[in-house]
Structure formats: structure tokens, C-alpha cells
Amino acid sequence: MDRAVPSDMVEQWMTHLRLQRTRARDIVWLIEGGATLHDGREGEPMTDATQRWLTEQKSVIAETDRLLALYESINLRDRTIGA
Structure with a gap:
């Protein structure tokens, strides 16, 4: 099921992940x-x-890196599609 998540909420999650890392x-x-x-x-x-x-802590870093890479790949793809 697809649901729209406000971009500001996603940015808050990403900020939290970066702080965790x-x-x-x-x-x-x-x-x-x-x-x-x-x-x-x-x-x-x-x-x-x-x-x-x-x-x-090394596990937290690896998982966070994976999630941030996923987020960045989605954003990069969306920017390419919108260009």
C-alpha cells in the first residue's frame, strides 16, 4: 500500500538517522x-x-549508512525523473 509521507517528516527521520550515526x-x-x-x-x-x-555501534553505523544510501538513491532518481 503506497502512502504519501510529507517530505519534512522524511527529512526529520533522515536528520535523526544522521545523529544516530x-x-x-x-x-x-x-x-x-x-x-x-x-x-x-x-x-x-x-x-x-x-x-x-x-x-x-558498528552495526548501527552500517545499517544507518544503508538506509541513507537508499534514501539518497531514491532522491537522486526522483531528481533525474523530474529534470
């Missing part, structure tokens, strides 16, 4: 620079969660 890249940069993340209880680290976070 930026945050994920920042976390990857921190971890690759030596930061560690731990699961804990009452302020006490229990287990190292660094690798899990690194994997999750």
Missing part, C-alpha cells in the same frame, strides 16, 4: 581510543561490555 561513530572512536564500558550494579563494574558496545 554520529553518536555511534563517537562511541566507536572512544572505544578504539581505549575507553571501556562495563555492566555493573550500584556503581561497581561487573562485566566488561566494551566489545558488545563496539559491535552494536
Whole structure:
């Protein structure tokens, strides 16, 4: 079922995706620079969660890149059709 979505709403989604990717890249940069993340209880680290976070953030970056590429390919196609 096709439904029209207002372009300003789509742009808000794209802005959100770009922010998510930026945050994920920042976390990857921190971890690759030596930061560690731990699961804990009452302020006490229990287990190292660094690798899990690194994997999750790299996945966020890859998925976001895929969605942004899809969005850009659709917009490029629409601009070519309208030209």
C-alpha cells in the first residue's frame, strides 16, 4: 500500500538517522581510543561490555549508512525523473 509521507517528516527521520550515526561513530572512536564500558550494579563494574558496545555501534553505523544510501538513491532518481 503506497502512502504519501510529507517530505519534512522524511527529512526529520533522515536528520535523526544522521545523529544516530554520529553518536555511534563517537562511541566507536572512544572505544578504539581505549575507553571501556562495563555492566555493573550500584556503581561497581561487573562485566566488561566494551566489545558488545563496539559491535552494536558498528552495526548501527552500517545499517544507518544503508538506509541513507537508499534514501539518497531514491532522491537522486526522483531528481533525474523530474529534470
